[in-house]
Amino acid sequence: MQRFFQQAGFCKRLRLLIFFPAGLLLTACAAWNPAFAEWYATGIYAALSSAVNRITGLVPLSIAELFVILFFLLILAAVLGIAAGLIRRKGKRPFFVRKSLINLAAFLSIVYFLFTVTCGINYYRYPFAKTCGLKVQPSSKSELEELCTSLVSEIDRLRPGLKTNRQGIMELRQNDLHSTAREAMQSYDQMQQDYPLLRSGYSAPKLVHFSRIMSRCEITGVFFPFTMEANVNTDVPEYTIPVTMCHELSHLRGYMREDEANFIGYLVCRKSSDPDFRYSGDMLAFTYASNALFSVDAEATDQIDSRLVPGACHDLAYNSEYWEQFQGPVAQASSSVNDHYLKANRQSDGVNSYGRMVDLLLAKQRAEKQKAAKQ
Secondary structure (H helix, E strand, C coil), X not given: CHHHHHHHHHHHHHHHHHHHHHHHHHHHHHHHCHHHHHHHHHCHHHHHHHHHHHHHCCCCCCHHHHHHHHHHHHXXXXXHHHHHHHHHCHHHHHHHHHHHHHHHHHXXXXXXXXXXXXXXXXXXCCCHHHHHCCCCCCCCHHHHHHHHHHHHHHXXXXXXXXCECCCCCECCCCCCHHHHHHHHHHHHHHHHHCCCCCCCCCXXXXXXXXXXXXXXXXXXXXXXXXXXXXXECCCCCHHHHXXXXXXXXXXXXXXXXXXXXXXXXHHHXXXXXXXXXXXXXXXXXXXXXXXXXXXXXXXXXXXXXXXCCHHHHHHHHHHHHHHHCCCCHHHXXXXXXXXXXXXXXXXXCHHHHHHHHHHHHHHHHHHHHHHHHHC
């Protein structure tokens, strides 16, 4: 009788393995047909993410952060349990090992399927540029210089009116970061008027308590699909926080590609009436645009950079100093994991895909000039 129940238990666990091929099938359908991925992202995912986020948004703390802590505790408990089981069950070790492996495979199968339906399919949807009417194409150096010059002018206009600390580094005008998170949510809710696919109604991003650990891993924010939460590192230089919040909220709305999340985050910051947000978005855009220009003309980049007001230069220098302190094996390992993750999800540039936001910025600049010419 005991053997019968053991076999029945194995069968139940083996049936859970069906989730893995189910996830693979959905991913294959999305990769083969982006229209399916777009339909899923704007339909099933939109309903699912909205429902789950509405529930998790009721909790002010990051549930994702609690999940991560619990996950590591469960791993420790599982390792200790397996070790104890191998010691106690000397005569039944083959059965115990097989049972443990099946349990692990069943768990990973479920996790992979959940990842697929909560964000994996969204990597294959239509590009944001296509759905919002932007034409991405090769650009000239003069266009890139024009973009950098325009961003510098806007940064120089905004920076003198911002709050700073005793060292002259920009600080958010609202001392409560929860207020900043609510501003990110409200600014995003305005985007649906211009971009219908950027739906309103999602909760504010969550602030991570153990943000310093994220910094050690060179992580500024994380979208956790299993709880539908946008999580933000709050230990970083404050001028980067608003655009990071908007970036992670872009993932929550189903835009998983990093270049698109950067670009949409910039658009949301520009939509905000809060100068902190506008400055944060412009600084992110300028950083990527300036790096792109430097790769083709270092002298032109130096000339444009020299026009930045001292305050903005202090902020950029402080940001570099902040991240330099975390250089080491942990940061390298984290970057490598992120690089492989992005490449596994149709972002062949890996961590460099964040910088492709410049193509979208140039496309937007081109579209605005064409619109102005017609008027």
